[in-house]
Amino acid sequence: MDDREIMDALLARDETALAALDARCGRLCRAIARNILGSDEDAEECVNDTWLRVWESIPPAEPPSLAAYAGMITRRIAISRWRARNAERRRAAVTPIDELDELLPGGDEVSARLETAELTAAVNAFLDTLDRDARVMFVRRYWHLEPIAAIAARMDLRAGTVRVRLHRVRRKLREYLERRNLL
Amino acid sequence: MKDRLFDAVGMIDGRYIDEAHDGALAEAAQKRRLRGRVLLAAAVLAAALCIVGFAAAGRLYFAPGVGIVDEESAAFPQVWACYDEGIKLGDAIIDAVVLSEDEEGYTMNIWLYGAKLYPEPRIVTDEMGNETPISDVTVCIDGEEYSAQGSKTSKGVSAYVFKCLPKHFSPTLRDREGNETTVSLISIGESQYSYIRGISFGKDKAITAIPLSGSENVFTAQLTDPLTFTIAQETQKTYASCTWLITHDDGQTSQLELSEMVIDGKLQAGFSGSALPQDSRDRGIRSLTAQMVVVSHNFASYNPLLIDDPRQFCTFNLPEPGEGIDCDFILYGHHGIVCRVTRIDYTEQGLVYTTKLENDSTSPFSEEMYEFQISAGILTIEDGTTQQYGLTFDPSIGTLISQTRDGVSPIAPGTEIGIYLRGLTYAYLPEAPAADLGTISFK
Incomplete structure (x- = not known):
């Protein structure tokens, strides 16, 4: 089944849509969950929760891209679990969250000023300014939460190269947000 | 507030997610990749500079504007x-x-x-x-x-x-x-700097972390690199930035990114100080590891009348949109580095250069330690003289334009154009396994 057929099945409350959804997006969602949670078992639970949420939200939602929609749900579920698990424990290694967190200053004055939606709009506009490679690298690191080594292997680059380029993109993002008075 | 940007990234437009998921990532392997080896320049540093060795023994001092000096030097902090x-x-x-x-x-x-x-x-x-x-x-x-x-x-x-x-x-x-x-x-007495340590990477390179305040929360750093400072004498501006990985007493880690250092070709300037994140300050520092040093050389716009400019410009005729030319232009060939352009394509995004960076001598370092990127500028040549223009791609016109005093006019295919080096960026990754360098231990 293609995306349109899966969507029609979901709208018609046809449960065969879920198996088709798993075939279509399962690999992506499991990879996202595994990158965040580090365990196949936890990732599988996450993905199962994702299908439930998709079933409950479509309709009324009719997302243009099922893969992106399911991936977003998986990401949110996985991050919630990860945060709950790590609330009392300090992280041992620098994570993508740490890398992005350093771009923003702390302080309540920023949280009072910024809405996440406004920041998301700025990030979307910023991504438009990047060349394709840089954009893919950024999304795979900070949305997919893929390890640098995996990105490097996928793009046939060295890990050091990926690290350097992500460093430059983060610096550009900071300058972009500063110019728009979002920092 | 924490993780706010991360949450925002989580809600980006679905088309970017699809692009990253479906995209022909193998195509990225076709993009220009610059590999090179750096020939360590034999340039002599000013006598006041001291190359800091790994696990340096003895007392060292930071003398601003002078550099790292040892207790036998005449300069005192x-x-x-x-x-x-x-x-x-x-x-x-x-x-x-x-x-x-x-x-x-x-x-x-x-x-x-x-x-x-x-x-x-x-x-x-x-x-x-x-x-x-x-x-x-x-x-x-x-x-x-x-x-x-x-x-x-x-x-x-x-x-x-x-x-x-x-x-x-x-x-x-x-x-x-x-x-x-x-x-x-x-x-500040000499006892305050007893814990200065240097990190050497490569034959003549070193980077030193220096705590500036009594509480060891604010750091600056010193960079020693003959090649970088030699090239910096030819540039309009050279910038260096450094990222450190901090290991705390409890074994956890955090990152510290030092503000950029501007190198003006003279004696080295230190990085601006940067403070540890607030939530890291009470955790003690066990060691600092230099993760990455990135150097960007920005050359001035090319002036054909300037005889001493070490760069060259090479000429070609602007191809038709959608077409390209094979070439072998050497834009810069000094200090053991050769910057080449091997192909120029006129695409929808403007002129795209395929570049190559080489060195003309052996280097003791593996390619994993470095990554290079070069950028080029162009100028038009008319009536046997060169005219410097800011050339941009205007999608509304659909072609390259030149900004002249008379206004904006497109550059016609076939126009003779000169290309020259504008920027050169490389990164040192001292964490490369072969180096076994890059860590300062405080305890």
Whole structure:
């Protein structure tokens, strides 16, 4: 089944849509969950929760891209679990969250000023300014939460190269947000 | 507030997610990749510079404007700092105040935690209509006022740099709201720098972390690199930035990114100081590891009349849109580095260069330690002379345009164009396994 057929099945409350959804997006969602949670078992639970949420939200939602929609749900579920698990424990290694967190200053004055939606709009506009490679690298690191080594292997680059380029993109993002008075 | 940007990234437009998921990522392997080896230049550093070895023994001192000197050198540190902890300037906490002597006189660095940053100075207009900019922080010395805007925030810490100050050990600081605090500076004795350690990577390279405040929360660094400083003498500006990985006493890690250092081709300048994240300060520092040093050389626009410019420009005729030319242009060939352009394509995004970086001698370092990128500029050649234009791609016109005094006119295919080197960027990754370098241990 293609995306349109899966969507029609979901709208018609046809449960065969879920198996088709798993075939279509399962690999992506499991990879996202595994990158965040580090365990196949936890990732599988996450993905199962994702299908439930998709079933409950479509309709009324009719997302243009099922893969992106399911991936977003998986990401949110996985991050919630990860945060709950790590609330009392300090992280041992620098994570993508740490890398992005350093771009923003702390302080309540920023949280009072910024809405996440406004920041998301700025990030979307910023991504438009990047060349394709840089954009893919950024999304795979900070949305997919893929390890640098995996990105490097996928793009046939060295890990050091990926690290350097992500460093430059983060610096550009900071300058972009500063110019728009979002920092 | 924490993780706010991460959450925002989580809601980006679905088309970017699809692109990253479905995209022909193998296509990325076809993009230009620059590999090169750096020939370590044999340039001689100024006598006051000291190459810092790994696990250096003996006492070392940081002499601003001079460099790292050992206890046998004639130069002694001329640094004064404020050691009062917890004093405030308005609502902000004064993290460190450091006065140092350099070639230009005295420079004061101030770090505040929790200060508001303003994008522009506040303009105060008096009764006569005169406008005076009020900066974020003002230093008052003997009735004179010196201003600076905040910059380079990291985890709520903002830095202010005041140049060419008179020597004074009790400056009064004033913030934008008019709050004032007077601080006392004392000379930093040699015992304060007993924990300076250098990291060497490569044959002649080193980077040294230097804590600036008594609480070891603010760091600067010194870069020693003959190649970088040799090339910097030919550039308009050269920047270096450094990322450190900090391992705390409890084994956890955090990152510290030092503000960029501007190299003007003379004696090295230190990186601006950066403070540890607030939540890292009480965790103690076991070691610092230099993760990455990135150097960007920005050359000036090319002036064909300037005989001493070490760059070359090579000419070609602008191809038709959608077409390209194979070439072998050497834009720069000095200090063992050769920057080549091997193909130029006229695409929808403008001119795209395929570039190659080589060195013409053997290097003791593996390619995993470096990554290079070069950028090029172009100029048009008319009537046997060269005319420097800012060339951009205007999608509304659909072709390259040149900005002249007469306005905007497109450049026709077939026009003779010169191409020259504008930028050269490379990165050192001291963490490369072969190097076994890059860690400073404090304990």
